[in-house]
Amino acid sequence: MTVETQVVVIGGGQAGLAAGYHLRRLGLEFVVLDAQAAPGGAWQHAWDSLHLFSPAAYSSLPGRPMPVQAGQTYPDADHVVGYLTDYERRYGLPVHRPVRVAGVHRDGEFLRVETDAGLWRARAVISATGTWWRPFLPAVPGRADFSGRQLHTVEYRSPRDFAGQRVVVVGGGNSGAQIAADLAHDTELTWATQRPPRFLADDIDGRALFDVATARRRALEEGRTDTGGVVSLGDIVAVPPVREARDAGRLKAAPMFVRLDRDGVVWADGTRAPADAVVWCTGFRPALSHLAPLGLRGVRGHIATEGTRAVDEPRVHLLGYGDWTGPASATLIGVGRPAREAAREIAGLLAQEPGRGPAPVPTRGSGQDLGGVQGADAGREGAEQNP
Incomplete structure (x- = not known):
């Protein structure tokens, strides 16, 4: 099977769904390929006691507020899974699962996405696979000797x-x-x-952390080393x-x-x-092996990006891997804005093709980015978010 579409989104968790929401608003043709058998992304694999860092009212993807969970100030992982499942259904997002992506290859004017369920050819690809699937273990001496x-x-x-x-x-x-x-x-x-x-101070939760990440990113973009004394997302x-x-x-x-x-x-x-x-509990690295055929990693293993766009392949966007792909983009609170910008850039790229008019730009309103910080590893130890 070979299917041709405008955009392929790889990953059906919170980042992939946010991308799908904005692609749908722009009227683009796309599919979401999810390796998981059921909706909910990494949240369905979290430990039993995991809760969000912020209340439901501040823990939403674009366009759809998260309902309050009865008896819980901070929703648990099962509630998030239910919310993501409903979000996917409500917006009729074209998610195909389970589909595992083996590699993304250049194919002339297309990108060829090879999977265990056939081939997709797309004008652009959004990689939104997250980090949960690539746990990081430090090279501590004696690990192989431990009997426990x-x-x-x-x-x-x-x-x-x-x-x-x-x-x-x-x-x-x-x-x-x-x-x-x-x-x-x-x-x-x-x-x-x-x-x-x-x-962090006891009265600080996820409602404040996105502002912290945004302030830090703005300071760095302006060439300032002083980030205003804001706390780290690693706290x-x-x-x-x-x-x-x-x-x-x-x-x-x-x-x-x-x-x-x-x-x-x-x-x-x-x-x-x-x-x-x-x-x-030593963090994660981005799960990006499917992009290896494109040769995007530099000498230090880093994929250079401008916003979410890969510098060396402008048809590829990376979403939801940490601050290097948008302030707090690995969190519910932060993924909406970079998802919107990625969708707009892709619409602009496609609008340059012969025979295609300018892409529509949505007005403010239904797509506003509410949000709350993801409970799992919004902070990080060591190389968790290193691209």
Whole structure:
């Protein structure tokens, strides 16, 4: 099967749906290819206790406010999955699933998208695969020698799986803090971080973080190194479970250990902590292997972008991978604006083709970007968001 269309969006999570919304408003022909069997993106694979950083009223994709979840100030992951499922249905977005993309290739005036369900040929491609599918594990000496269980954030589900065990949680970002707080009640917990964890003030949640990311991005674009003293998105949001564990003295961080041995972890001074399990909350890298045939990575492995557009292939846009593809674009609160700009740039590109009139530009109103910060790893440890 070979299908020809104007735009292929790769990824059916929040970034892919936001892109689809704006492409639909511009009247473009497109498909969304999603590797998952069901709607909801990475949210359907999150740990049981994960909640958003901000209330439902501030946690919306463009055009459709997220409904309030009964009894919850901060909606849980299941509520987000339901919202994304409804969003996809409400706007009739043409999502094909499960479809796994093997590679994107140049094919004359087209880009050829090769998948396990056939070929698509498109004038432009939006890559919106996120980072969840490429967990990052640091090269800590002795990892292969450890006899206990090792898992990454993506594999963690519930503290019930570790009751009564000695567990080491590694990582000082939001996922590390939340999972450490989750485990603080029923395990012998060690929380190891590269630097002392920084907690945001208790009254700061996702409603403020998008403004922080936007201010920082604007300062850098203007050539200013002074970002106004704004806090980093890597700082920990004191959501209620984290705040409770911290205030009860159960959430105390130890310095990062230097190696593992068969029985546990070892610090530089020889101090040891026996462990039954290590949970690596060490972030992610963007899942971009499907773009490898285009040769877009530079000498340091970075794909250069201007906004969301790949510098070396203007028909390709990258959406939802972190600040380098738009302020807070890996979050619900932040993805709407760069999705809108990517769709507009693509419409402008297509309008230059012979026989096609100018692309329509939407007015303000139904497409306004409300939003809330995604609960999973809005902060990051190490190379989580590095392209």
